[in-house]
Amino acid sequence: MKKIGFLSFGHWTPSPASRVQTASDALLQSIELAVAAEEVGADGAYFRVHHFARQLASPFPLLAAVGARTSRIEIGTGVIDMRYENPLYFAEDAGAADLIAGGRLQLGISRGSPEQVIEGYAYFGYVPEEGTSDADMARAHTEVMRKVLEGTGFAQPNPRPMFPNPPGLLRIEPHSPGLKDRIWWGSGTRATAEWTARQGMNLMSSTLLSEDTGVPFHQLQAEQIHRFREAWAEAGHEREPRVSVSRSIFPIVSDEDRMYFGSETDSRDQVGLLESGKAIFGKTYAGEPDQLVKDLAEDEAIAAADTLLLTVPNQLGVEYNAHVLDSVVRHVAPELGWR
Structure with missing residues (x-):
């Protein structure tokens, strides 16, 4: 069975057209959408992380809250920019959120994407060492x-501690066993996917690839997944890897759906430029359920992945986005064998 979740960028805009006016709205509605997703039978609630923007940023308070309000779905990120992160604080916060969620945390991370400000990570106190890049x-x-998430002690204990210590070197607490195997790397190229496999991380691939070979987006992404799995096998890792892809999918089953997404029924892949050069963006899937089933059956990357994340227009509000998730789970997924 393919896992189906949502991915929200958590935008808010003080505009009459938006149902998410403030940061508070974005956070509280994210929690409510996760609860609604679990109720309609979806499998995951994932959130994008952007700094210096009117979008979701610091993920762990939100993930902990979602974990406390839900009981079954996976909760995660897609993705956290590791240029901004203190690795030890990250491990503490992630361990706490995972324990609150009962081991359901799936952490998507990456080397980052185009930013709102120039070298924003420097404002957080992190600058690449001489001769290295921000990606390094x-x-x-x-x-x-x-390494810290493995749970091995590394810190020398104080001989006169405030509280008694266990024997030996100390580790970061709280420690959540198994979380180290639930780290995903957001990869935008085939080469990075191979690197991800060698590191023993799961693969997270979105609706954007930062390279273009002239083939349709889904075929290039399927090649990326194939290379990842080959590199994983060559590395000899013991566990089975996981792979997720993101898509914009909107079944048109009501007049409201048609109003919002009727114009997207002829969507096509787009090629554009990012900071790193040419990139290809995957198309939006919108249409009557029967047509969507036919179109999605031809998507080679979705077929190759075990997890599908639906990018949601969060500014349309919780009720509408829950409707979209329900439509995919009820009208599309069963016909494609995902349920």
């Missing part, structure tokens, strides 16, 4: 964080 710094932070 993100990977170094990731390496430390993952």
Whole structure:
């Protein structure tokens, strides 16, 4: 069975057209949407992380709250920019959120994406070492964080502690066993997917790839997944990896759906430019359920992934987005064998 979750960027805008006016609205509605997603039978609630923007940022308070309000669905990120992160604080916060959620945390991380400000990570106190890049710094932070999540002691205890210590070197607490195997790397290229596999992290691929070979988006992404799995097998990791892809999918089953997304029924892949060069953006899937089933059956990357994250227009509010999730779970997923 394919896992189906949502991915929210958590935008808010003080505009009459938005049902998410403030940061408080974005956070509280994110929690309510996760609860609603669990109720309609979805499998995951994932949240994007952007700094210096009117979007969701610091993820762990939100993840802990969602974990406390739900009981079954996976909760996660897609993705946290590791250039901004203190690896030890990250491990503490992630361990606490995972324990609150009962081991349901899935942490998508990456080396970052185009930012709202120039070198925003420097304002957080992190600057690449001489001769290294910001991507190198993100990977170094990731390496430390993952080592800490193993739960091995590394810190020398105080001989006169405030509270009694267990014997030996001390580890970061709270420790959540198994969380280290639930780290996903957000990869935008085939080469990065291979690197991700060698590191033993799961693969998270979105509706954007930062390279273009002239083939349709879903085929390029399927190649990325294939290379990831080959590299994983060559690395000899013991566990089975997981792979997620993101898509914008809108079944048109009401007049409201048609009003919002009727114009997207002829959507196509788009090629554009990002900071790193040419990139390809995957199309939006919108249409009557029968047509969606036919179109999605031809998406090679969705077929190759075990997890599908539906990008949701969160500014349309909880009720409408819960309706979209319900429509996919009830009208589309069963016909494709995902349920």
